[in-house]
Amino acid sequence: MLERWNPVAEMERLWNEMDRIFEEAFGRTARPLASRVLxxxxxxxxxxxxxxxxxxxxxxxxxxxxxxxxxxxxxxxxxxxxxxxxxxxxxxxxxxxxxxxxxxxxxxxxxxxxxxxxxxxxxxxxxxxxxxxxxxxxxxxxxxxxxxxxxxxxxxxx
Missing domain, CATH: 2.60.40.790 (Immunoglobulin-like)
Known part of the structure; x- marks a missing residue:
């Protein structure tokens, strides 16, 4: 599937990756789930x-x-x-x-x-x-x- 580049979606992907790293390192996410909603x-x-x-x-x-x-x-x-x-x-x-x-x-x-x-x-x-x-x-x-x-x-x- 082709998708148009979306900077907001790219930021969301980056935040999700940061959350995964924080979860692995500290057992918690970097930001609350509610703030993820764009x-x-x-x-x-x-x-x-x-x-x-x-x-x-x-x-x-x-x-x-x-x-x-x-x-x-x-x-x-x-x-x-x-x-x-x-x-x-x-x-x-x-x-x-x-x-x-x-x-x-x-x-x-x-x-x-x-x-x-x-x-x-x-x-x-x-x-x-x-x-x-x-x-x-x-x-x-x-x-x-x-x-x-x-x-x-x-x-x-x-």
């Missing part, structure tokens, strides 16, 4: 339209039912699954020549720069992109205040 962070864009914050998250291979979006105070959390899985029957029948598409779970939290109206928030998912439209709370919206000249001064300027 986390997936989906590519994310957050921008302000003036009326709302828009969050776009690239989650390849996900389905809408694989994703969970929640708010707590001013923190947005997105959890889900990415990638794809072969059924056991399919997996037994295939010969891999290249395998680069990862699969797994992720959880990302973002502190939003302004308060949002979660009651009117919308979430859509198309073409592997989760789009959240989060209307700004009324107090967070920019308000324009017109500047007027006093009447007496305005008439003398003409």
């Amino acid at each position: 986390s997936y962070r989906p590519a994310t864009d957050i921008y302000d339209t003036g009326e709302a914050l828009v969050v776009k998250v690239a989650v390849p291979g996900a389905k809408p039912e694989d994703l969970e979006v929640s708010f707590e105070q001013n923190t947005l959390t997105i959890r889900g699954h990415y990638g794809y899985h072969l059924s056991e029957d399919e997996a037994k029948k295939v010969t891999w020549y290249r395998r680069e598409i990862g699969t797994g779970q992720f959880a990302e939290s973002f502190t939003l720069p302004v308060p949002v109206d979660t009651e009117h928030a919308e979430a859509t998912f198309a073409d592997g992109i989760l789009t959240l439209t989060l209307p700004k709370a009324e107090q967070a919206r920019i308000k324009r205040i017109p500047v007027h000249a006093p009447q007496a001064l305005a008439s003398s300027l003409n």
Whole structure:
């Protein structure tokens, strides 16, 4: 099977080898098992339209039912699954020549720069992109205040 060189996988291989050496020498590993898990962070864009914050998250291979979006105070959390899985029957029948598409779970939290109206928030998912439209709370919206000249001064300027 041909595999594309992956520096993260290479570091993981190096850590595993170091763990084996520590295990042989001292009877314990160099780092706890929990720290070995390499986390997936989906590519994310957050921008302000003036009326709302828009969050776009690239989650390849996900389905809408694989994703969970929640708010707590001013923190947005997105959890889900990415990638794809072969059924056991399919997996037994295939010969891999290249395998680069990862699969797994992720959880990302973002502190939003302004308060949002979660009651009117919308979430859509198309073409592997989760789009959240989060209307700004009324107090967070920019308000324009017109500047007027006093009447007496305005008439003398003409």
